[in-house]
Amino acid sequence: MTPHLRRDILPIPDVAHVGLTTYDAKDPDTSYPPITDVRPPEGAPNVLVILIDDVGFGASSAFGGPCQTPNFEKLASAGLRYNRFHTTALCSPTRQALLTGRNHHSVGMGNITETATAAPGYTSVLPNTKAPLPLTLKLNGYSTAQFGKCHEVPVWQTSPAGPFTAWPTGGGGFEYFYGFIGGENNQWDPALYQGTTPIEPPKTAAEGYHLTEDLTDKAINWARQQKALLPDKPFFMYFAPGATHAPHHVPAEWIERYRGKFAHGWDRQREITFERQKELGVIPPDAVLTPRDPEIPAWDDMDPALKPVLEREMEVYAAFLEHTDHHVGRLLDSLGPVLEDTLVYLIIGDNGASAEGTLQGSFNEMANFNGMAEIETPEFLMSKIDEFGGEGSYGHYAVGWAWAMDTPYQWTKQVASHWGGTRNGTIVHWPRGIEDKGGHRNQFSHVIDLAPTVLEAAGIPAPTIVNGVLQSPYEGTSMVYSFNEADAPERHQTQYFEMFCNRGIYHKGWSAVTKHRTPWAMGGAVMPAFDDDVWELYDGNVDWTQANDLSEQNPGKLHELQRLWLIEAVKYNVLPLDDRQIERINPTSAGRPSLIKGNSQMLFPGMGRLSENSVVDIKNKSFAVTAEVDVPDGGASGVIIAQGGRFGGWSLYAVNGRAKFHYNVLGITAFDVEATEPIPAGTLQIRTEFAYDGGGMGRGGDVTLYYDGREVGSGRVDQTQGFIFSADETTDVGYESGTTVSPDYTAHTSGFSGRIDWVRIDLGDDSKDADHYIDPEERFRVAMARQ
Numbered sequence: 001m002t003p004h005l006r007r008d009i010l011p012i013p014d015v016a017h018v019g020l021t022t023y024d025a026k027d028p029d030t031s032y033p034p035i036t037d038v039r040p041p042e043g044a045p046n047v048l049v050i051l052i053d054d055v056g057f058g059a060s061s062a063f064g065g066p067c068q069t070p071n072f073e074k075l076a077s078a079g080l081r082y083n084r085f086h087t088t089a090l091c092s093p094t095r096q097a098l099l100t101g102r103n104h105h106s107v108g109m110g111n112i113t114e115t116a117t118a119a120p121g122y123t124s125v126l127p128n129t130k131a132p133l134p135l136t137l138k139l140n141g142y143s144t145a146q147f148g149k150c151h152e153v154p155v156w157q158t159s160p161a162g163p164f165t166a167w168p169t170g171g172g173g174f175e176y177f178y179g180f181i182g183g184e185n186n187q188w189d190p191a192l193y194q195g196t197t198p199i200e201p202p203k204t205a206a207e208g209y210h211l212t213e214d215l216t217d218k219a220i221n222w223a224r225q226q227k228a229l230l231p232d233k234p235f236f237m238y239f240a241p242g243a244t245h246a247p248h249h250v251p252a253e254w255i256e257r258y259r260g261k262f263a264h265g266w267d268r269q270r271e272i273t274f275e276r277q278k279e280l281g282v283i284p285p286d287a288v289l290t291p292r293d294p295e296i297p298a299w300d301d302m303d304p305a306l307k308p309v310l311e312r313e314m315e316v317y318a319a320f321l322e323h324t325d326h327h328v329g330r331l332l333d334s335l336g337p338v339l340e341d342t343l344v345y346l347i348i349g350d351n352g353a354s355a356e357g358t359l360q361g362s363f364n365e366m367a368n369f370n371g372m373a374e375i376e377t378p379e380f381l382m383s384k385i386d387e388f389g390g391e392g393s394y395g396h397y398a399v400g401w402a403w404a405m406d407t408p409y410q411w412t413k414q415v416a417s418h419w420g421g422t423r424n425g426t427i428v429h430w431p432r433g434i435e436d437k438g439g440h441r442n443q444f445s446h447v448i449d450l451a452p453t454v455l456e457a458a459g460i461p462a463p464t465i466v467n468g469v470l471q472s473p474y475e476g477t478s479m480v481y482s483f484n485e486a487d488a489p490e491r492h493q494t495q496y497f498e499m500f501c502n503r504g505i506y507h508k509g510w511s512a513v514t515k516h517r518t519p520w521a522m523g524g525a526v527m528p529a530f531d532d533d534v535w536e537l538y539d540g541n542v543d544w545t546q547a548n549d550l551s552e553q554n555p556g557k558l559h560e561l562q563r564l565w566l567i568e569a570v571k572y573n574v575l576p577l578d579d580r581q582i583e584r585i586n587p588t589s590a591g592r593p594s595l596i597k598g599n600s601q602m603l604f605p606g607m608g609r610l611s612e613n614s615v616v617d618i619k620n621k622s623f624a625v626t627a628e629v630d631v632p633d634g635g636a637s638g639v640i641i642a643q644g645g646r647f648g649g650w651s652l653y654a655v656n657g658r659a660k661f662h663y664n665v666l667g668i669t670a671f672d673v674e675a676t677e678p679i680p681a682g683t684l685q686i687r688t689e690f691a692y693d694g695g696g697m698g699r700g701g702d703v704t705l706y707y708d709g710r711e712v713g714s715g716r717v718d719q720t721q722g723f724i725f726s727a728d729e730t731t732d733v734g735y736e737s738g739t740t741v742s743p744d745y746t747a748h749t750s751g752f753s754g755r756i757d758w759v760r761i762d763l764g765d766d767s768k769d770a771d772h773y774i775d776p777e778e779r780f781r782v783a784m785a786r787q
Contacts, residue, residue, distance in 0.1 A: 045457055250389050637654050689704045
C-alpha cells in the first residue's frame with residue numbers, strides 16, 4: 001500500500017525525492033525510499049460487476065420468474081436482493097451510466113450509438129469531464145478487465161482505423177478487453193476483439209463453442225492469473241455477456257428442460273410469476289398485478305397454429321437465461337478463495353425484457369428490421385420450430401413473452417416511463433461488508449449509484465481532476481448506507497427517465513410517467529405531439545407496481561412532478577426531445593461524423609471486420625464491384641469480397657474456377673449469378689454490376705458479370721434487403737469471417753487462391769436520390785437492429 005497519496009487528482013502526481021544527494025552510492029548517508037507501485041487504500045475489495053442483457057424483472061427465478069437461475073438464487077441467499085433498482089430502459093445508455101456514475105444524457109448517451117445526434121445529450125461521445133469508474137480504479141492501483149458487450153463506441157470510431165479512445169482499453173480504463181463492440185452478437189460464431197484486435201473464436205459451434213462459455217473461460221483465467229501474480233492488488237472485473245439479448249442461442253439440451261412448460265401462455269405466466277414474487281418477498285403482499293395493454297394481444301387470441309412456435313420461442317429464451325446462470329455460477333465458483341472480499345453486483349438486465357421481436361416473434365429478427373416480417377409466415381415458422389436456438393436461427397421471442405418477463409409491471413424495454421422498462425432485479429454480495437444474508441432492500445436505487453458505491457467501499461474519493469481535466473461530480477448516490485440497515489431512509493430520492501421520448505420522474509415515492517412510443521412500432525407510426533402525450537400519476541408509497549393512476553384525482557401533484565421532470569431534463573441535457581426517425585439515421589441530418597464519404601470506396605486484401613457503417617451502403621440502389629486480381633494457372637477459388645453472413649448479405653467469389661455473385665436474403669431465399677466460363681489466368685479485372693429496379697426499398701435488380709469488360713454472365717436477384725444485412729457480421733476482402741453468405745464455402749476455405757490487388761465499390765448514378773426509394777419512417781428499423 002502507498003500511504004498519504006492525493007487520490008482526488010489522477011493520475012496520482014509523482015512526488016520527487018527531497019533530501020541529501022550523495023556522490024557515491026556507497027556513502028552511508030545515501031538513502032532513498034523503495035520503489036512502490038500504487039495500490040488502493042488498505043481493505044479495498046475486489047469488485048465484480050455482472051450485467052445480464054435484456055432480462056425483465058419477472059424472468060429470473062431469483063425474482064419469481066420461470067427461468068431457473070439457481071446460481072443467482074445462491075448468490076442472493078448470501079447477499080441482498082435490491083427490489084427497486086433501476087436502469088435507463090436501453091442498453092448503451094444503461095452501460096455508459098453504470099460505468100460513469102452519471103445520467104445517460106449527462107454522458108451523451110441518450111440513445112444507442114447508431115442514432116447519435118449533435119445535441120449534447122445524444123452525441124454518444126463521453127465528455128472528458130466525466131471519467132469512467134474503471135479509469136479511476138486503474139489509476140488508484142486496481143487491475144481492470146472487461147469481458148463481453150461494449151456498445152458505447154461512437155459508430156464512426158468502430159472501424160479497424162479507430163480512433164480507439166472510446167474503446168474499453170482506450171479511454172475506458174480497462175487494461176484487458178475480450179468481447180464485442182456492437183449491440184448484439186451471434187453466440188455460435190461471434191465477431192470478437194481482444195483489446196482492439198479482431199480475433200476468431202477458439203473453436204466452432206460443431207466443436208462445442210458458445211460465446212457465454214468462452215467469455216466465462218477468459219474471465220476465470222484472467223482472474224486466476226491476476227491473483228497468482230498480484231495477490232495484493234484488487235481487481236475490477238466487468239462481466240457483460242451478450243446473453244440474453246437476441247439472437248437467442250443455446251445448446252439444444254438446455255432447451256429440452258423447458259419443453260411444454262409454457263403451454264399456458266403469457267397471460268397465465270404473469271399470474272404464476274406474480275404469486276411467486278409475493279412468496280419470495282420481492283414485491284409486497286398488497287401489490288397489484290398490472291393489466292395487459294390493448295396493444296399486446298392476449299394469448300387466447302393468438303392463432304392456434306402458431307402457438308407451438310410461440311411456446312418454443314419462450315422455451316429457448318428460458319434455456320438461454322438458465323445457461324447464462326450456469327456460466328455465471330462457474331465464474332463465481334472460480335473466485336471462491338477471494339469471494340469473501342469481493343463486492344459483487346449482479347444486475348439482471350440492462351433494461352426490461354425486449355419487445356423488439358414482433359407480435360409473433362421471429363426466426364431471423366433481421367426480417368423485421370428490414371421491413372420484411374411478412375416473409376416469416378406461420379407456415380415458415382412452424383417449419384423451423386426444431387431449429388430455434390440453433391446455428392441456423394437468429395431468433396427473438398414474441399412481444400407477449402417480453403411483457404410476461406416484466407411481471408408485475410407495465411411495458412418493456414425502451415419504455416422508460418414505466419417500471420417494466422427500467423426496474424431490474426439486482427443482487428449485491430460482499431461477505432466482508434454485508435452482515436445481512438438473504439435480506440431484501442427496498443430503497444429506490446439506480447444504475448448511476450453503482451460507481452459511487454464502489455468508490456465508498458474501496459475508500460477512494462471521487463476524482464476532481466483526471467488527466468488534467470476538472471471533473472463533474474457523480475450524479476448517483478452510494479448504496480453502502482443500505483448494506484447493513486434494511487430500513488435506512490432512501491437517499492436517492494429523485495430520478496428522471498427518458499428513452500425514445502417515453503418519460504418519467506420519480507420523487508420521494510411518487511412517479512409521473514408518459515409513454516410516447518411503442519417499442520415494436522419500428523417505422524410508420526405517427527408520433528403524437530409531446531404536449532399531447534397523456535401523463536399518469538402513481539403513489540409508490542402505497543402502489544408498488546404503478547397500477548392505480550391518480551392523475552385525475554390529484555392533478556396538482558401531477559403538475560408538480562411534470563415541472564420537476566422538466567427541471568431535471570434541462571439539468572441533464574435531455575432536451576431537446578427528439579422523436580425523429582429518418583433524420584437520426586442519416587449522419588448529415590443528425591450532425592454526427594460519417595466514416596465513409598462519397599459514392600466510391602477502395603478496399604484492399606486483408607481488410608476485414610468492417611461494420612456496415614464502415615462500407616458504402618449498396619442497398620436500394622445500383623452498384624458495381626470491381627476487383628483487380630491475379631489468378632494462378634490452376635484457376636481461382638475463394639472470396640473476393642463478402643458482406644454480411646448466413647442471415648443476409650452478398651458475396652463475389654470464385655467457385656469451380658468461375659466468378660459467382662451470390663445474394664442471400666435473410667437466410668431464407670438466395671439468388672446466384674455465375675459466369676459461363678472460367679476466370680483466365682493472369683492479371684485481370686472481375687466486375688459485377690447490379691442494376692436496381694427502383695420503385696421502393698428491397699426491390700430486385702439485374703446482375704451482370706464481366707472479365708476485363710467482357711460480359712461473361714447475367715441473371716436476376718428478385719429481392720434484396722432494404723435496411724441492414726446484420727448487426728454483427730462484417731465485410732471482408734479476400735476471405736470471409738464469421739458465418740458465410742454462401743454455402744459454397746466455409747470461413748476456413750474462403751481464402752482467395754490468387755492475389756487481390758484492390759477492390760472498388762461504386763454506387764450508381766441513382767445513389768444521390770436513393771432515399772426516394774425508401775419510406776422515411778421505415779428507415780428507423782436499421783437503428784433498432786443495433787440495440
